[in-house]
Amino acid sequence: MPDVQLVVRSTRVVTPEGMRPAAVLVAGGVIEAVVPHGAGVPAGARLEDLGDDVVLPGLVDTHVHVNDPGRAEWEGFWSATRAAAAGGVTTLLDMPLNSVPPTTTVDHLRVKQEVARPKAHVDTGFWGGALPDNVADLRPLFEAGVFGFKCFLSPSGVEEFPELDQEQLAVSLGEIAGFGGLLIVHAEDPHQLAEAPQRSGGKYADFLASRPRDAENAAIAHLIGLARKLDARVHVLHLSSSDALPMIAAAKAEGVRVTVESCPHFLTLRAEEVPDGATEFKCCPPIREAANQDALWEGLAQGTIDCVVSDHSPCTTDLKTADFASAWGGISSLQLGLPAMWTEARRRGHGLEDVARWMSAGPAELAGLVGKGAIEAGRDADFAVLDPEATFTVDPAGLQHRNQVTAYAGRTLCGVVRSTWLRGERIAADGVLTPPTGRLLERNG
Known part of the structure; x- marks a missing residue:
């Protein structure tokens, strides 16, 4: 010994x-x-x-937008990883977009790593990105050590990270399946979004109507069908619509290799409580109603939802305008995920063992982080x-995030x-x- x-x-x-x-x-x-x-x-x-x-085992957060380099004024590795450490998160994986350049080539990955290396307070890994024009870059990125690839099925909000249409999704997923990789997907159907009512202004109800559950449901159904056809491994990011849970559960039972995450804001915040003009609550997909939240908790308890991660997506304060249509969409919560989840979990009769499974073991398993996620012999301490x-x-002023804007204020x-x-x-x-x-x-x- x-x-x-x-x-x-x-x-x-x-x-x-x-x-x-x-x-x-x-x-x-x-x-x-x-x-x-x-x-x-x-x-x-x-x-x-x-x-x-x-x-508890240190939390593993596999969905963090650090935005460094290029948009470090939104969030950088120094501030993000300090917030993680302050909140009990010991490992995070950085999303490939909102930084400039995005993590879509090996050269871009090396830039990101060099920026992160001297600033990381916690262990940090990286997702790659799947874009319409970078299929040839996917295998080299995988061999360079990214944990998988993120794509959007609807516009991402930044021009340097365009979405995949259905044909491009099939091509990228086929390539990724060929070398045993994982595709993680922002699943909202652009056609459903285009048909939804789009109104500017400060009413949360209008914003909620603009991102209907059907957009998530349709995109997830298509993704499951493609994963079944290609025997590919896919992961649904930030599930908001509880309507999708039965099809996800059925696909899992059938052997389709699909996993799914949700986020603290979907599990602790409710549409009925969002004040008009309070765009710190804006995210895509959106925070939905209390009944939807209850069903998400059932899916979590039953294991249909595999893990809970932050989707920490910050921005500068000026981008959180009072207009839900134009404000940047993202919730800042990296430092607050554990207490937010524990507050609601205990109210619903769950224990800290459950929280550890959802926020540490589950994300570690998703990413293949064999040294993380549990307090047992052989794991990192x-x-x-x-x-x-x-x-x-x-108190937002007491947070380590670069910009002290959060839906949890007060x-x-x-x-x-x-x-x-x-x-x-x-x-x-x-x-x-x-x-x-x-x-x-x-x-x-």
Whole structure:
């Protein structure tokens, strides 16, 4: 057995077998063993007794828009990864768009990596992008270590990342399936969107009508059909429409290789509560009604929804105009996902073991991050330490995000992240962060 340098002990440690009193032995940044709470401390090891605070596996957020380089004034690697660390997130994957250049060639990936390397407070990996004109770049990007490829089926909102039409989707997915890759999809059908009423102004009801559930449902149905035909692996991003859950469940039962995520804002915020003009709540697809949210929670509990990730998509404050039609669409929540989800999960009778499965194990499995996602021997010693009974009121000025705009402003949330640990080193504690020690990750295998 390697020499154990650190013992993290708590009366509440969340492991794959459940929550229990335990001590976690750490050697070389890796979990060596999880032993009974009262076990002796190995000679030479440092003991960190965390009392009754809950030790969770560090969160894995596979849907983060960092926007660096090119739009770093929206969010950069320094600020994004600090926000992640402050919120108990120890690993994130950066989306390929909103940066300039987008991550659509190997050269562009190398630019992104060089920018991120000195700034990353948490471990950071990268998705590639699938565009109409970069099919020849997909395999080289995969071999260079991206975790998969993102595409849009409707306009992305930035001109350098155009959407795929149905023929282009089939070509790209066929190419990706040929080398065993994963396609992750913003699934809204452009024809359904074009037929929906489009009204400018500050009424949330008008915006909600402009992004109907049928747009998601139609796009997901087409994607499932294509995945079935090509035996391809696909992942539905930021599911908002609960109507799609039965077809997703049926496809999974049939053996179609489809997975799906949802986001804290769809699971904790409700259309009925969005004030007119409050475009900090705008995202695409949109926050829907309470009944829809209830059904999403059922899908999560049943396992139809595989994971919960932030879709942190920030912008500068001036882009959040009071007009829902023209305001930038995106929710800033990277630092707040854990308490937001825990607040609603406990209200609905779920435990922190469930939250860990949705926000750590599930995303790690999606991305193939075998060293992440659980507190068990052989995994990285990544921990989020939470006081689950403490509450706080969200003050945007206290967030680490580059721009302090968030739909959670003024909300009282349950669960305070006391500290965050990356490979056995404390990187955040009570709002104080260490210099960046995150590593750049590449897909394994």
